[in-house]
Amino acid sequence: MTGTNPSSIEVTHPAPNRMHMKMLSHPATLAPMRVAFEAFTERAGFNHADRGQIILVVNEALANVMRHAYNGATDKPIELSAEDTGDSIRIDIRDWGNGKAPQPSHKHDPETPGGLGMVCLKQFMTQITFKPERDGMTLTMIRNKREMQ
């Protein structure tokens, strides 16, 4: 993450069932993030379709941080942690942006840009919580393993 390559991410596994990522708010980090998450969710036992949903949600959540919390700045920190708890997967995304939670759209208009990310979060996650921090936001998402399979 500290190099000149904006797409580099730092991935560690504090325990076999846990993954931690540090990255910059650069959109080029999304592709390597997806690769790391594909492997983690496969180890956690999710099938191809469910992995696709989880990766899409994490991608959209990170894109929201980049676009809105950091207003497009590409050099800000983001930390992501994921844990396989046995019955579910828990994902925490921490940013140090403007601390504003995205407003849920009441009705998604397919031909109007925006809002699709929140639709995906609500549809594919069992539980989502935006927790304002003193200096940013933590988004916690939980996806039960037995849902939608």
Add this chain to the structure above:
Amino acid sequence: MTDLKPTSDLVSSARQDGTVVIAAIRGEIDLHNSPGLRTDLLDMITKASPKKLVLNLGDVPYMDSSAIAVLVESLQRIRKLGGKIFLTNLQPRVKGLLEIARLDAIFGVTATEAEAIAK
């Protein structure tokens, strides 16, 4: 038949046959590279003024909401010319996203390029 010259790495080929433009898209599309795809698609529509734009997504394993926004903007642009966009050869994850975005009914979705061209 005319070859169009896309600038984005995502558009692996593009050709015009009469009022139909057929483009093959390749790779994952996200917030990082969707602006390049937007440039290419809007350029194609502006330069070729097609009545039908067929996008073969067979080599697109993943796309996110930024890609959806590009497709919708392209659709709105081509509609002004009386045209339509067809999406073909969808992979499961892309098909799933189009369904949740409720765009599968707004675009023409077909299994193959040939079906899209014949419609």
